[in-house]
Structures are given as C-alpha cells and as structure tokens.
Amino acid sequence: MTTAGGEELPKKLQLYSFFMSSASFRVRIALNLKGLDYEYKAINLFKKEQHSPEFLKINPIGYVPALVDGDIVLADSFAIILYLEEKYPQHPLLPHDLEKRAINYQAANIISSSIQPLISLPILQYIGENVGPDAKIPWIQKHVGKGFAALEKLLKDHAGKFATGDEIFLADLFLAPQIIGLTQRFNYDMTEFPLLSRLSEAYKQVPAIQGAMPDKQPDFPIN
C-alpha cells in the first residue's frame, strides 16, 4: 500500500509466522480466504527467534503464530481465526447452522488438542531422547491415527466437497495443514482414512490453501 507520495505505508495486519508451522499455515489460509492483506514477519522457530527481545516486546508470550491488528496482539491460531471471523466477516469461516458450527469446532479441536500438541518438535525430541529414536514413529502413528479415526467418524455424515459441506470452513483450515504437514514431514500413510484422503485431494485445488503452503512463504529456505 503506498501514499500519493509513493512511500510504503505499513499494512494494518501483521502476521508473525514460521513457514513450517502448521498453526501458522491455518491462519495464512484464513487471511487468504478473507482477502486480507498482511505483512509477513518471519520467526524462525529452529533458531529460537520467538525468544528474541524484539518479538517478546510485541508478544510477551512468545508464541507463533501471532497477529498484530493495530493495538491488538493475539496468539493462538484458533483465537486468531475466531477473531478474524468477527472482525472481518467477509467470506465466513463458520456455517450458519448451529449443528454444523459445532462439528467445525469439534474437528478443529481434535486437530489442535488431540493431534498437533503431541507431535510438535519438542515433544518428538523428548520421546526420541528419553524413550528411543525408534519410539517416535509409533508415537506419531498412535496419536495421529486416533485423531484421524475420530475425524473420519465425526465428518462422515457431514462432509461434502469439503469437511462439513461444499464450502471451506474452520474444520478445513485445521485439517489441510495437518494432513499436508504429515504427508510431507513423515510420509504418513493416509490409506486408512478415505474421507480425509479425499479432502486432501480437494484442498490441492483451493487457491487460498495453495497460497498459504509452506513453500510459498518468504521464509521458505531456498536450498
């Protein structure tokens, strides 16, 4: 965005994001779907940049992703997405029907509470160091398998083209990064999960998701 005099004005929204972080990916999809312009502020979690004084000054909790919208600083992908949904109602991310909304909340929570926290890098590192390097894959299989099996059951009677109907909603914002991340990071075998496999194929056709992919972000390593 530029002024008449040609100088760059700061974009109103800033997203502190790491290209690989599946939680950051969820928020990037939401911003894309709502057509919201934002400044990408890369935080490299491998280099522990979330602990840098500059970042902590803006976001004392130090979590990524974090959204800055004027005076508001918000972390946690779920909170950010629900905030965006109310502040910028274009392209709603939740259906009108209360039952379908509840399905979306549940699906998002299965991902954000039952799967992702258990397969984060620090947890896998702990398992690898304290149980054994061979324990990591079975651990991932167990927790992802349980979560994905739950999602197959939850979404069975509700899915359309996407998770809860024919439009992209909250559930898809959580599902897409999880499935894409697992297949890319661990070559996860999705054959037991036919609905999720089908959704995964559908997500490949969605521009807002494709634009949010890790390899499209400014901090994706070039080599």
Added chain:
Amino acid sequence: MSSILLTTKGNNGEELPKKLQLYSFSTSPPSFSVRIALNFKGLDYEYKAVNLFKGEQHRPEFIKINPIGFIPALMDGDMVIADSFAIILYLEEKYPQHPLLPRDLANKAINYQAANFVCSSIQPLIRLPILKYIGENVGHEEKVPWVHKHVGKGFAGLEKLLKYHAGKYATGDEIFLADVLLAPYIIGYLQRYNFDMSEYPLLSRLAEAYIQVPSIQDAMPEKQPDFPIN
C-alpha cells in the same frame, strides 16, 4: 456405566427425561469445565458417569452414543458434541443466557486465547494416557517433572497473557470462557503432582476467587455422583 437419572415432572406428575445429558468423569478437568458452564447458564442436565480409570469410554454402549469416544460429551436432543471447548462454544450459542464471552471483541479474543492455552498447551500433555506412557516408557519418577514442565510453561504464558486484562477474574470482573477452562486446573487438581503455585501469583489469586463462586463450587469433583469415596 452408572448413571443417576434426575428428571423433571410432566403435567401428570410423570417423570420426563432431561433434555441435556452430560457424559462426565468427576475428576476430569474438561468435564469440570463443562459442568461450570452448564451451571452458569442455569441448564438442567442428566449426569452420566463414565469412569476413565476403568476405561468406560471404550464400552460399546458409550461408543454407540458417541462414536468418537471422548469425554466430556454432551447430548442435546439428537446432537452429540464432544470436546470441552466445542461444547462450551455450542452452549454459548444455543443458550445465550448468562453469556460466557464478553461483547468487546478484543476481550473476547483474549478469552479464546487463554481458553486454547489450556486446551492445546496444557491439557493434552497431562492427560492420564500420556502420563501412563511416560511412566511406563521413561520412568515413573518422570511423570511429575513432565507435569511440572508443561503446566509451568502454560501457566507462565497465562500469567503474562492475563496480567493486563485480569480484574476480579481472568479477563475482568465477570466470569468468562477463560475462567471456565482455567478454574479446574488451579483449584486443587495439581496438588497430586506437588505443583507449586507460588510462582504464579495471578493464577493463585484467581483460584482463591473461583472457590467462592457457587456455579464453580457446585461443579467441583467432590460434588458429583461419581466422585470416588475412598
């Protein structure tokens, strides 16, 4: 699966089933959170006990009602909803009395953030099956350090998050979503792990405030039909 049928009376004095049924385990913090929300909204419900220690969540009778098998689960007519956060958001929309979210969007967002801290950063890592795995595969003496590490990290985050927002309660002078998710962890649950709350002055103060609140008192594990007597 034991249950105590609490019913309302129809016109002829006949017993009518309560519309809402909550599948709950007395000592489980997420179940406690949903009980708090139901109490705040003045919602009557039938308590259906599911003993997680005995693996009752895997029994066919329960799986038939709730294929996902998670506790807590709420049944409202034909709908079954699992997961405490999802249940509470559903209750908030379906039964708007005594709102559990503030109107102010910035404050609402802080509530979502604090609630998810608990649901995504703390609860998933200290659930019984996880602690069982740590105990069996790393060592039984490792369970307490594990709890201290992950709860400590989450609580340190919450202290920072809520510092400039707290009033009498977490995000102001009324009980909201953040309080409902947080309370079950800070009023006694962590004593079994010798967790030292003194490093968390704000949370300690909130705990003192929470135990004065009737809707929270009535939701406490000790008051539930399935609280273990011994």
